[in-house]
Amino acid sequence: MRIVAADTGGALLTEEYEPVGLIATVAVLVEKPYRTATLSIVKYADPFNYDMSGRQAVKDEAFLAVKLAKKVKPDVIHLDSTLGGIEVRKLDDVTIDALTITERGKAVWHELRKDLQPLAKKFWEDTGIEILAIGKSSVPVRIAEIFSGIYTAKWAIDYARENGRVMVGLPRYMEVELLSGKIRGESLDPREGGLYGEVEADTDGIGWELYPNPLVRRFMVLEVWKE
Amino acid sequence: MRIVAADTGGALLTEEYEPVGLIATVAVLVEKPYRTATLSIVKYADPFNYDMSGRQAVKDEAFLAVKLAKKVKPDVIHLDSTLGGIEVRKLDDVTIDALTITERGKAVWHELRKDLQPLAKKFWEDTGIEILAIGKSSVPVRIAEIFSGIYTAKWAIDYARENGRVMVGLPRYMEVELLSGKIRGESLDPREGGLYGEVEADTDGIGWELYPNPLVRRFMVLEVWKE
Amino acid sequence: MRIVAADTGGALLTEEYEPVGLIATVAVLVEKPYRTATLSIVKYADPFNYDMSGRQAVKDEAFLAVKLAKKVKPDVIHLDSTLGGIEVRKLDDVTIDALTITERGKAVWHELRKDLQPLAKKFWEDTGIEILAIGKSSVPVRIAEIFSGIYTAKWAIDYARENGRVMVGLPRYMEVELLSGKIRGESLDPREGGLYGEVEADTDGIGWELYPNPLVRRFMVLEVWKE
Structure with missing residues (x-):
């Protein structure tokens, strides 16, 4: 099975370890044996000016996943929204109201579907590839999250080269290592x-x-500085 | 403390990683230091024809645990049903209604107790050994789950010898290794x-x-084939 | 950031692995890189005569944390009560009723605040240091928990020297090793x-x-005996 998944993660932190904004949206192609990505692409956000409501992240993830999927033609796309694996193209208002999620989650999805349902519907009509709101259960979504942490470290290196020093927070229980060339x-x-x-x-x-x-x-901090 | 516990696990999977049916019910004898089983017995199910409601599993586990317990005379029997450690012989309809579990769980146990309460009562009268519905909290139940994964791998080997190749899903966060002779x-x-x-x-x-x-x-797939 | 945190853990166990009472309240000073404590102090309880309601533990922790904080002047104090990180000096009855915790938790805190709010208020007025009810989210609280397990092992050694043998339960998913001199x-x-x-x-x-x-x-037992 060839799966494209997307996720957003990594946060710029203040000196008091408080998040300022998120850094990296990543889409990955994951193939058997499903332990890492064969391909990955990143879209950096501006953490100093970030919509922390989560709506921007889901939208960015969907569009980035479709961008990668157009190139690699996977069997399916996984998004980091835990709606039980429902097809996004089927998310009309009646279906959203019937989901067993919070009222707040429903309000967000009534808004999100205006952009995402047409995207998913058109992509499915063009290619036959489904976009699933599978979330926490998906291993490729977790791999996308790990790559968002790696790209966050890369962003931190570039930022430190220009500004001297920076602190970022990685996604949940993951670590990074800065090696020679990677x-x-x-x-x-x-x-x-x-x-x-x-x-x-x-x-x-x-x-x-x-x-x-x-x-x-269970969350790690990465500090990076110019030597 | 000498504890007999039972659990069911391991699933035949389709090529799309969807479960077809469960494979192995296992009863184990666990003794100090409680890291593995001293003895284990298995009852294989037919995964192509399996009652996925969970009722069959609990019944099989109880009868298999009693079978092993008759031989090894443990201090207590642990079943994989998280009812707070209550004695199964005391599970009459009034007690079940008073449990803090879902309505669905109560309906299942009103049915299950018809077989399990007499079994537990008779076994206790004959031997003084209690059967507890302790579930997730019990280490011996987890060891039984790990053995159900090992026996599932054994089933997969036999199946692959006859049919060429098979994919099975192991119980939660466990791995198996096929070594020489074991x-x-x-x-x-x-x-x-x-x-x-x-x-x-x-x-x-x-x-x-x-x-x-x-x-x-957090669940692993095992693929096995004839070389 | 320099953080003082406190927690209570470790239990005397019966031969049937049932807890009799808790053993060690510990306060720690945790500094960057936040993996262990720079300093620790302990107050042993009498496990044979212990108030298992949890009220005694929180009170002991607050007073022990303040005792250590007076010496080391941290930036902040973390207590093991998961009230979302609220400042304890602000915990009046109206604020407690507005917390999203159980009714039982509210009753406990209406009682606890009689001692803890004046303590926190005075300490803040004297030093500017806040006491936060941050609980599960705090790494220093977890480090205090790990030290409570270590001091429980130390208590067990002393107890075994006098009484021959003892069994204690450690805090959640941690292990101890008795090495030469430590x-x-x-x-x-x-x-x-x-x-x-x-x-x-x-x-x-x-x-x-x-x-x-x-x-x-996920909880370990430590047995200690005089050789």
């Missing part, structure tokens, strides 16, 4: 069966430190 | 403190691969 | 990013064994 990221949850990723990056002249965010258990 | 299974959750099991098996001429189920995070 | 404790959850602690202790002539509590998944 960044490697790994899940810290062994129950997931060894999910990881690698992205090329120029790490020369960059110092870094990784440690637990003291205010949010 | 199958070893281990929990992937280190918080459980190192739970594992081994079962003898002829693995000659068998190829295998283990990887994450892309549709169900 | 006790080392580590989280068993790798998602936490490597939390650990060490405390000096005379371990000469002491035998020990660590294994899963068969009745409570």
